[in-house]
Amino acid sequence: MKILWFNHRDPRHPEAGGAEVRMREICKRLSGKGCSVTLFCEQWKGGMNEDFVDGIRIVRAGGKVGVHFKAPYMLMKMEDDYDVVVDDIAHAVPWLSSLFTKKPVIGQIHHVHQEVLSQELPRSLANGIALAEKTLKHFYKTLIAVSESTKKTIVEKIGVPANRIVVIQNGVDCNAYRPSKKATTPTILWVGRVKKYKRIEHFLLAFKMVLREVHNVKLVVVGHGDYLWTIKEFAKKLRLRNVVFKGRVSEREKTMLMGSSWVVVSTSQVEGWGMTLTESAACKTPAVAYNVLGVRDSIVNNVTGLLVEDGDIRALAKSLVRILSDFKLRTELSKNALKHANQFSWDHSAEKFRNVLEWVIGAN
Structure with a gap:
């Protein structure tokens, strides 16, 4: 299976956060199971145009805004090099890949931004992005949510039917994160x-x-x-x-x-x-x-x-x-x-993600 994955940032981006941790943990496991994964994301100062991380091919182009204008070109240029597209909507603005390809596309949402945009952005820009976020229901037949709370909010705030949303929870690397000696001071x-x-x-x-x-x-x-x-x-x-x-x-x-x-x-x-x-x-x-x-x-x-x-x-x-x-x-x-x-496993999350991708490809 060949996957083209869109996300604003890659794991090495200076502002990488939880969305990039999730992407890396899932994608490196998909790659390890024989999948080809290409991540397309924004360029950042010091970042190479092409890179490889944990078996994931990374292509960087455009800035925070420009990456959205580069994405359609990437979709059409790589038409024969992917079977499915993942639009990772970590920052409210959808990629709308389904407008530029006939291949199956799924969206992934970490949390709905409607209530926080006005705190982080100027009012006019916040209103525009909030409106863009609400268009999700028109462009994605299948959405992945990272939690039941996110699924509930997508249904209530965006209007996506619950039967079009699959919950795949985050995992945790219990080999990296493990107990150690507590500080003597509270x-x-x-x-x-x-x-x-x-x-x-x-x-x-x-x-x-x-x-x-x-x-x-x-x-x-x-x-x-x-x-x-x-x-x-x-x-x-x-x-x-x-x-x-x-x-x-x-x-x-x-x-x-x-x-x-x-x-x-x-x-x-x-x-x-x-x-x-x-x-x-x-x-x-x-x-x-x-x-x-x-x-x-x-x-x-x-x-x-x-x-x-x-x-x-x-x-x-x-x-x-x-x-x-x-x-x-x-x-x-x-x-x-x-x-x-210890109940949360990235292996389990990646396997469930793979099953959803295979189902979407088969249903297309």
Whole structure:
């Protein structure tokens, strides 16, 4: 099977995130099973025009906007070199490949962006992209969602019938993410791309409350993004102590931090799947998070972590204090988190993805 895969970024892109982790983990397994995989994505400074990563051929062209204009040319140029197309819609704007090829096309959606676009973009641009996202139902007969929450939102916000959506959950590499020795000092971890909709301000406000109860607690923020400077300034304004902004770190350091931390936090407004929460769980680290779409798919409340009402900063702080102060609770949640994480396999996700692709090719 020959697959042409469209995504805005590749795994080596400086701004690669969870969508690129998923793409890499699934595609390298498809390649390992004899599939030919070509990824077409945007060019970035320092990136080669063509590259190979884990058996995946990578073709880079155009920028953040230009890549969409290059994609139709790629589809027509490679017409004889692929059996199926995957439109990976990680950033709201659909590729619309079905307009330029007669080969079968499926779309993959991580999360619906309707409610967060206005926070990240100017109003006119946000409205335009929101409208483009709503056209998905007209161009994809089959969609893959990364979680049940994402599927539910696609049905409700985009209007795609549920029977056209297949859920394939994310996995976790339990060989890379595994338990390690915990820090002697109580440590809270936040990890991810630093974007406005992640609402890290909520976490910092909660941390200030936590400091009143757990005086020696340390906060580590891992990640980069266009909102990082704002968050650092906010932390200064709050006069927070024991806060470390790590910025971009290696996979090895990220894994070590996940393993040594006592608890990981998410304050995001929405996620497709809380990938960093599952990775932390594989490191035997429980989570505290808002009970929002996507995040609730990766945390079992009161079993692998604690979910609190969306936007309730005081409840967020109380839950953090509970875990940091209660050794028995923390131990139980940690044990359950590890057990839960071991259920998610990239091998299983890749196999299910392959089955969907074969079905789509056969039905075309």
